[in-house]
Amino acid sequence: MIETREVNFAYRRGEPVINDIDCKIENGEFVALLGHNGSGKTTLSRLFMALMHPRSGEVYVDGENIAKKEPADLADRVGYVFQNPDLQILADTVWDEVAYGPRNKKLSEEKVREQVEEALAATGLTDFADVYPRILSFGQKRRLGVAVALALKPRILILDEITNGQDSLEKEQMMNYLRAINEEQGITIVLITHDMNIARLYARRVIVLHNGNLVFDDVPEELFNGTKDLTEWGLQQPTMAALAANFELTAVNAADFCAQLTLKAGDK
Amino acid sequence: MKVTAFTQLITVLAVTALVFILPVQVVSFILVLELVLLLYIKHDRMTMAAIGALTVFTGMMILLQLLFQSTLEVAMLGGLRMLVMTMAFLCLLAATRIQDIAQALVERFHMPCEYAFMLTTALRFVPDFLTDSTATLDAQSCRGYSNRGNVFKRLYSYLVVIKPLVMRAVAKSDTLALSMELKGFGANTYKNMKKQELGLGDYLVLTIVAILSTYKFWIKYL
Amino acid sequence: MSNYAVEFKNFHYAYNGGEVVLKDINVSVKEGSFTVLLGPSGAGKTTMCKAMAGIIPYYYGGRYAGSVEVLGEDTKGRRVSDIAMRLGLMLEDYESQLVSLTAGEEVSFSLLNHGFPPDEVEERMKKALEDVGLPGRENYQLDELSGGQRQRLLLASVLAVHPRVLVLDEPVSAMDPEGSVSLYKLLYKIHQKYNMTVIVVEHNLDYVLPYVTDMIVLQDGSVVASGSFEEAASIAYEDRELRRILPALWQVKLNLEKRDGIHLGMWRKTSDAISELKEKYGRAEL
Numbered sequence A: 001m002i003e004t005r006e007v008n009f010a011y012r013r014g015e016p017v018i019n020d021i022d023c024k025i026e027n028g029e030f031v032a033l034l035g036h037n038g039s040g041k042t043t044l045s046r047l048f049m050a051l052m053h054p055r056s057g058e059v060y061v062d063g064e065n066i067a068k069k070e071p072a073d074l075a076d077r078v079g080y081v082f083q084n085p086d087l088q089i090l091a092d093t094v095w096d097e098v099a100y101g102p103r104n105k106k107l108s109e110e111k112v113r114e115q116v117e118e119a120l121a122a123t124g125l126t127d128f129a130d131v132y133p134r135i136l137s138f139g140q141k142r143r144l145g146v147a148v149a150l151a152l153k154p155r156i157l158i159l160d161e162i163t164n165g166q167d168s169l170e171k172e173q174m175m176n177y178l179r180a181i182n183e184e185q186g187i188t189i190v191l192i193t194h195d196m197n198i199a200r201l202y203a204r205r206v207i208v209l210h211n212g213n214l215v216f217d218d219v220p221e222e223l224f225n226g227t228k229d230l231t232e233w234g235l236q237q238p239t240m241a242a243l244a245a246n247f248e249l250t251a252v253n254a255a256d257f258c259a260q261l262t263l264k265a266g267d268k
Numbered sequence B: 001m002k003v004t005a006f007t008q009l010i011t012v013l014a015v016t017a018l019v020f021i022l023p024v025q026v027v028s029f030i031l032v033l034e035l036v037l038l039l040y041i042k043h044d045r046m047t048m049a050a051i052g053a054l055t056v057f058t059g060m061m062i063l064l065q066l067l068f069q070s071t072l073e074v075a076m077l078g079g080l081r082m083l084v085m086t087m088a089f090l091c092l093l094a095a096t097r098i099q100d101i102a103q104a105l106v107e108r109f110h111m112p113c114e115y116a117f118m119l120t121t122a123l124r125f126v127p128d129f130l131t132d133s134t135a136t137l138d139a140q141s142c143r144g145y146s147n148r149g150n151v152f153k154r155l156y157s158y159l160v161v162i163k164p165l166v167m168r169a170v171a172k173s174d175t176l177a178l179s180m181e182l183k184g185f186g187a188n189t190y191k192n193m194k195k196q197e198l199g200l201g202d203y204l205v206l207t208i209v210a211i212l213s214t215y216k217f218w219i220k221y222l
Numbered sequence C: 001m002s003n004y005a006v007e008f009k010n011f012h013y014a015y016n017g018g019e020v021v022l023k024d025i026n027v028s029v030k031e032g033s034f035t036v037l038l039g040p041s042g043a044g045k046t047t048m049c050k051a052m053a054g055i056i057p058y059y060y061g062g063r064y065a066g067s068v069e070v071l072g073e074d075t076k077g078r079r080v081s082d083i084a085m086r087l088g089l090m091l092e093d094y095e096s097q098l099v100s101l102t103a104g105e106e107v108s109f110s111l112l113n114h115g116f117p118p119d120e121v122e123e124r125m126k127k128a129l130e131d132v133g134l135p136g137r138e139n140y141q142l143d144e145l146s147g148g149q150r151q152r153l154l155l156a157s158v159l160a161v162h163p164r165v166l167v168l169d170e171p172v173s174a175m176d177p178e179g180s181v182s183l184y185k186l187l188y189k190i191h192q193k194y195n196m197t198v199i200v201v202e203h204n205l206d207y208v209l210p211y212v213t214d215m216i217v218l219q220d221g222s223v224v225a226s227g228s229f230e231e232a233a234s235i236a237y238e239d240r241e242l243r244r245i246l247p248a249l250w251q252v253k254l255n256l257e258k259r260d261g262i263h264l265g266m267w268r269k270t271s272d273a274i275s276e277l278k279e280k281y282g283r284a285e286l
Helices: A041-048 A094-104 A109-122 A138-150 A168-185 A196-202 A220-224 A239-246 A254-259 B005-021 B024-041 B045-067 B072-095 B098-107 B113-141 B151-157 B159-182 B200-213 B215-221 C045-052 C103-113 C118-131 C147-159 C177-194 C229-237 C248-260 C270-280
Strands: A002-010 A016-025 A030-035 A056-061 A078-081 A156-160 A188-192 A205-210 A213-218 A261-263 C004-014 C020-030 C034-038 C063-070 C087-090 C165-169 C197-201 C214-219 C222-228 C281-283
Touching: A002 A041, A016 A041, A016 A213, A030 A041, A030 A168, A030 A196, A041 A056, A041 A156, A041 A188, A078 A138, A094 A109, A094 A138, A109 A138, A109 A168, A138 A156, A138 A168, A156 A168, A168 A188, A168 A196, A188 A196, A196 A220, A196 A239, A205 A220, A213 A220, A239 A254, A239 C248, A239 C270, A254 A261, A254 C248, B005 B024, B005 B072, B005 B098, B005 B200, B005 B215, B024 B045, B024 B072, B045 B072, B098 B113, B113 B159, B151 B159, B200 B215, C004 C045, C004 C197, C020 C045, C020 C197, C020 C214, C020 C222, C034 C045, C045 C063, C045 C087, C045 C165, C045 C197, C087 C147, C103 C118, C103 C147, C118 C147, C147 C177, C165 C177, C177 C197, C214 C229, C222 C229, C229 C248, C248 C270, C270 C281
Parallel strands: A030 A188, A030 A205, A078 A156, A156 A188, C034 C197, C034 C214, C087 C165, C165 C197
Antiparallel strands: A002 A016, A002 A056, A205 A213, A261 C281, C004 C020, C004 C063, C214 C222
16 A cells, blocks of 8 residues: 655755645555656656655555665565666566566575566466567567566556557557456556556546646546546547547447447438 | 867877976976866866866875885876876866867877767767666666675676666667668768868967977977 | 659568568558558568668668669669668657767758758758757757657758658657657648658557548558558458557547448547537437
């Protein structure tokens, strides 16, 4: 469980980036963290992982104040997956890459094997265990990043824009893996994204930041049902939601939407 | 007074020889001149830090020499010379843009353009690598890498930051090489740049350098 | 005399020691078009872009057959820097394509290498920087520019040589929506102003929808559809995998067109769709 109490953050001589944010994420949630560029969403997530420390206010992970901690201390409770998988690949096989974390923690070889196997299975990379990581496709590398974080068996996974730059098929695949991880293993997912459609289809809770302030915290339906002007917060209504809302319908995808429409008489 | 990169290069090279030819008083005077110049051009934190680092380094050199049973006089002289030489390079970097230095090296010293361009490229990528190294450090921290332990442990564990950085550097340099090829980099690159013509200031400085270099010859006649 | 910007004639390609990546490509891009190159990851889009610039196969090596023509001239036997004067390439890792220390030097670089007189270089450099929205920034160091600005800088350096064709490989993959919309606006402006052919690889077709004229769809190294955007989209729609990478708006359009046998308009924005749908459709009674 992650909680922030009145946290504030600003760079050394700059404008405040986070203003007085109170936020509590319980175990097992699937949260999407949205906001325009510069809204503070990435900064907030970094505060969760002790990559940065707030200027004022506190951050608690599982009830413990993490003010004196560094990310390595939290790695077995909170996993953080970055956008660019190339920046961290260091091993010659996918297996060794995922095993780095557990081995670094001096776990028994038995435990290491168990945790690595689980992580690979959860991200669909079991068949790639002996592959040289750099020849994986971009989507596979992103999943590798998730496996690397999962290997330490955290209860919370924070993912920073990991569907950026991928095509719809890959995005869907990644999100399905994340959904499975969340539903089957109860791992809390915090997804930072600017893809409104993903937030709408997969998250069960959406938090919106705007200019460093928390402006929305509720279920996705409330945000995407067409009643709110998202452009005020620098966001855009996802296409399907916009179309459906205009007909006072709800639709998950194009096929779903079309099934709910009929041609008006006399227009053939 | 404008002095071209060429003259500055010549001067710096001359200084490294002059410290051995000229008497101590003149060398010390050059040192003062260098400090004044440096502080006049660029008095930011980085420059101060560089001067400080050089002084410390020189101090260590002097101590080392003393340890090896030199006299104080010899050690101090050696230290002074070292300091003047290194400060000269620092002045060069502070006073001139690296692009101009590269151009002078190709135009006047006939260095192959690829080597000269390396200077520019190195400088161009330094900020990028600093950003990348921060990002890599963050990523590795999140998977359990910690900067603790004794010196050896820390150095060894730092490999997890270095390895991805090196691979990234290799990939970047591939794209860079391709880009340079697409832009037609080659013999013409430096030929077509605006020539750095020698002016009054250059001739003045070069004359002074020439006079000082031939010190041993004319001092007899004074 | 064809007025094709790029023509692929029976082009096959395999990287050194690798499998065949492009299989029998026969496709042409019309001059002055705004063409999008679409396809799942690994389909060969980046390879195709590199082939257009002539760096495949002549810079990378590898095995090939057939030919690629740029503005009527075969890329074979030509220096890549010569082709670059007519077709500008922007790769996904645009940061590493920047070679100089200041903005002005970057834009002038290619011109200097090709022997343009200093006055003309200065003039073109200033104009190019203005065109991309970075006026007067000649002396800015690279690290004084943001990511989006650096991308525009690369664009300026490509534009300075006055090419006829622009090829961009996933230009906005690392960008947020605002930056992406703004870059495509700029590309369109340049496309209109200079009647430049624009070929772009893009996953998120929502960004190109307002501007696109033609599309080439690539799957597993082969072209499965090409032509006007509407034509190519209809063909792509028939494939279960390709259907899902079409923009949601067009998935709706093609679904309804197919099901009800009508023809809907060339929707470029959600509002286009909403107004036409409101006119012609109502909620289905259950």
